[in-house]
Amino acid sequence: MTFKVPDHILSIPAYVPGKPIEEVERERGIRGSIKLASNENPLGPSPKAIEAVRGILAGVHRYPESGGFELTRRLAGRLKLTPEHIVLGNGSDDIIAMLGTAYLQPGNEVVMARPSFQMYEIVTRAAGAVPVEVPLKAFHNDLAAMAAKLTPRTRMVFLNTPHNPTGTIVNRAELEAFMAALPAEVILVLDEAYIEFARTPGGPDSAEYVRAGRPVVGLRTFSKVYGLAGLRVGYGLMPPAVAEVLNRVRQPFNVNLLAQKAAVAALDDDEFLDETLRVVHAGVDYLQRALGALGLECLPTHSNFLFFRVPKPAREVFEDLLDRGVIVRPLASYGYPEHLRVSVGRPEENARFVEALQQVLGV
Ligand SMILES: Cc1ncc(COP(=O)(O)O)c(C=O)c1O
Secondary structure (H helix, E strand, O other): OOOOHHHHHHHHOOOOOOOOOOHHHHHHHOOOEEEEOOOOOOOOOOOHHHHHHHHHHHHOOOOOOOOOHHHHHHHHHOOOHHHHHHHEEEHHHHHHHHHHHHHHOOEEEEEEEEEEOHHHHHHHHHHHEEEEEEEEEEEEEOOOHHHOOOOOOOOEEEEOOOOOOOOOOOHHHHHHHHOOOOOOOOEEEEOOOOOOHHOOOHHHHHHHHOOOOOEEEEEEOOOOOOOOOOOOOOOEEOOOOHHHHHHHOOOOOOOOHHHHHHHHHOOHHHHHHHHHHHHHHHHHHHHHHHHHHOOOOEEEEEEEEEEEEEEHHHHHHHHHHHHHOOEEEEOOHHHHOOOOEEEEOOOHHHHHHEEEHHHOOOO
C-alpha cells in the first residue's frame, strides 16, 4: 500500500489486550478455561442491568440520547456534582481519546508513569504529542519525579490510582502538593477505573477535587465493579468548561442505548455492588495468602487484581498456565518480565488458578 502514514501514527504501539478464552481454547484444543486477565467482574453483569437491556431491545432502531441525560443526571446526584460536570464515554478509553483530540497538538508533552495504562501513550502519540514517561518508584507513581519532568510544553499529566498493573495508590497529601505545583495550562487526569475496590478510606478522590473547582479530570468506568465491560460505558468528571470542550469532539451517539440503560440500572443495584466487593475482597485475601504460601512476593492491592513475582521467566509461567486453561496477564510489555497480574475471580476460579500455579512452579 502506498498511502502515506504520518510518522507519529506509525510510532503508536499496538494495544495488547488480555487473551480471550475463545482464542486460547482454539489454539490449544482445550475447553473449560478461565480468564483472570482483564480485571472484569467475577460475578458477571448486574442482574438489574441485564433486565434493563432486555427491556429496551425492541427499541434499538432508535438513536440513543446524545448526552445520556438520565445516566448523567444520576451520576451527578451520586457524586454531588451537576450534569455539566460529567461527560459519558464508550468506556473511559473514549474519554482519554477525547482529551487527546481536544487538548493535545504536535510538540506538546504529556507526563505519565512507566508502566501505565497503554491508552495514555496511544492518544498522546496519535495527537503528535510526546509521551514523557516517568518510571515507578518501588511500584508506586513517583510524583516528585513527575513534577521534575514538567516543562513549558507540558499540557497533560495522566495519573492512574489505584495503579494498573501494580494495585498501588498515591498518597493524598503528596498528590495535593503535586496539584498545587502544576502550572495553570496543565490538565491533571486522575484515572480511577478501580477506585471502588479501594479498601482503605482516605485515598484521593477526583470528585472531591472537581467539586472544589480544581482543574482535574477524573475517569471512572462501568467496566469493573459494575460488570459492564462488554457494553462499553465510562465517564469523566471535570470542570464544566472542560466538559464543554470535550463535547465538541465527542461522537454524538458515543454511548449506545443498551449501555446507557444498563448503566442506570447497575448504578442502583446496591445488592450486586455489595456482593461484588465482598467476593473481590475475600478473593484478594485468599489469593494473597495462597501466593504467600507458595513463597511468592505479592504487593498489597487496592484493586481487583494482584501483582506478583514468579521465580522463573513469567512468560513461561503464563504459557504453562494457558496449557492448563488458566489465563492471567504477563507483564513483560509493561517492563516486568518476572511478574504476572491475576484478576480476582470467583472462589472456585481462584482455587483453580492457585492449584495450576503450584503445578507449574513445582512448589
Ligand atoms: C487503568 C485503566 N484505565 C482505563 C481503563 C479502561 O476502561 P474502560 O473499559 O472504561 O474503557 C482500564 C481498563 O482496563 C484501566 O485498567
